[in-house]
Structures are given as structure tokens and as C-alpha cells.
Amino acid sequence: MTLDKVVGSAADAVADIPSGATLAVGGFGLNGIPSVLIGALLAGGASDLRVVSNNCGVDDWGLGLLLTARRISRTTSSYVGENKEFERQYLHGELEVELIPQGTLAERLRAGGSGIPAFFTPAGVGTQVAEGGMPWRYAADGSIAVPSPAKETRVFDGREYVLERGIVTDFALVRASVGDRQGNLVFDKATRNFNPLAAMAGRVTIAEVERLVEPGEIDPAQVHLPGVFVQRVVALTPEQAADKRIERRTVSDGAL
Structure with a gap:
């Protein structure tokens, strides 16, 4: 079965x-x-x-x-x-x-x-991705209500990496x-x-x-x-399968 x-x-x-x-x-x-x-x-x-x-x-x-x-x-x-x-x-x-x-x-x-x-990656090292402080949520007055937290970093073979979950x-x-x-x-x-x-x-x-x-x-x-x-x-259904949209249509002058 x-x-x-x-x-x-x-x-x-x-x-x-x-x-x-x-x-x-x-x-x-x-x-x-x-x-x-x-x-x-x-x-x-x-x-x-x-x-x-x-x-x-x-x-x-x-x-x-x-x-x-x-x-x-x-x-x-x-x-x-x-x-x-x-x-x-x-x-x-x-x-x-x-x-x-x-x-x-x-x-x-x-x-x-x-x-x-979790894993370590070099992407984001030296930026707010690793150091924290990016605005996850703003307050009504435009201040940062919820900042991103700092993440653990570690050096492997002389290069720094950031821990991602x-x-x-x-x-x-x-x-x-x-x-x-x-x-x-x-x-x-x-x-x-x-x-x-x-x-x-x-x-x-x-x-x-x-x-x-x-x-x-x-x-x-x-x-x-x-x-x-x-x-x-x-x-x-065939109709549902065919219902697709283009996010941004770009054509050359010669195609107009």
C-alpha cells in the first residue's frame, strides 16, 4: 500500500x-x-x-x-x-x-x-548583522523599539565568522x-x-x-x-496552475 x-x-x-x-x-x-x-x-x-x-x-x-x-x-x-x-x-x-x-x-x-x-558563516561579519542594532521593529515615534541582538563570532584559520541559527x-x-x-x-x-x-x-x-x-x-x-x-x-486545476504573474516586466525598445 x-x-x-x-x-x-x-x-x-x-x-x-x-x-x-x-x-x-x-x-x-x-x-x-x-x-x-x-x-x-x-x-x-x-x-x-x-x-x-x-x-x-x-x-x-x-x-x-x-x-x-x-x-x-x-x-x-x-x-x-x-x-x-x-x-x-x-x-x-x-x-x-x-x-x-x-x-x-x-x-x-x-x-x-x-x-x-547552527553554523558559522563569514557573511555579515563586521556589520550590524553580527554586531546587532538593526531595527527589527520601530516605535511609533520612529525610534528603534526592538533592535537585533549581537551574535557570537569566532575565528577559524585566521578568519572571523558569525554564528547563525x-x-x-x-x-x-x-x-x-x-x-x-x-x-x-x-x-x-x-x-x-x-x-x-x-x-x-x-x-x-x-x-x-x-x-x-x-x-x-x-x-x-x-x-x-x-x-x-x-x-x-x-x-x-489547469486555471490555477496557469495563474502566474510577472513582478516587473522589462522589454527592449525593439520588442515594443
């Missing part, structure tokens, strides 16, 4: 995500984001969410929808420059933000998913191009960015897949994320 992880709907898949939960969310910009699961979470009403994601969508799509609805209280991210509401909430003390180097974020997710509690979250939401009923996933091109890492970090990982196949249809050598990291699979 095979283990079938397919859930009937996105709403059912996220129904037990409570207010106050921590979430790792895959994607990069608007590329490869689990938009259907995010929409179901928005409809479900959970609030005070603590989100770990490379960025926070845009004002009207992706995690930006949860942000606009005031459902997110904290983010751990590396790039947040495409969302005006994010900027407003952060600068007015309504949102706590931990900004970390992008490679460090990726490794913190991978480490957490691999059972590694692995990230483990209550849930993870990801999107894959192909998935089977056992949760084995394949990501298309650039969607294989933060999705596998976010999936590894979640205690309960939910994957929306654009095409659902039967166990054995995916060549084991082509599996990007083994099903051991995935607890629930949601098969998208």
Missing part, C-alpha cells in the same frame, strides 16, 4: 494552521510562489503569522495579500523592496522585520531542515511543477530557488503542484525534493 498525501482542496490543506504559527514560504519575487495556498490561508482567517520567505510578495499578490490584511506580524526575509505596504507597516512600527543576507537565509532554512541547529517552522507552503501522491516534487527552472529549502524547514509541509502524477512516474534521478519532506499535496 502506498502513502497517498493528496488533500482534497487548498482550504482543507491549511485548515489547521492557527494564528501565531510560523511559516516558511517558497518562491522568489513572484516566481514559484504558492499563491493558491496563500489565498486559502487568507480566506481561513489565521493572523499573527510569523513568515520566513525571501521576500513578501507585492501589494496585490502573494504574501502581500496577507500583509495588507494585517495577518503577518513578523517576517524573516532578505529582500522586501517591491511592496509599499510592507514599507509603511515596517516604518510605522506595525511589522517586525528580520533582514538577513540572502545566502544566509537559504542556509538557515537548509540547516533547519537537515537537523543542524537554523530555521524550523511550524508549517511550510511551497509550489512545484510536478508532484506525485507520495510528495516527491520537481521544480521548473528558477522555481527551484527557495521552494526546496522552505519545504525542508517546515514541520508540516504543504505543496501545491501544477501537475499531479502517480508514484513511479517521476524518474527518481529527477526528483528535486523527496516526499519525506512533504506531508500534504494539493493538485491545482
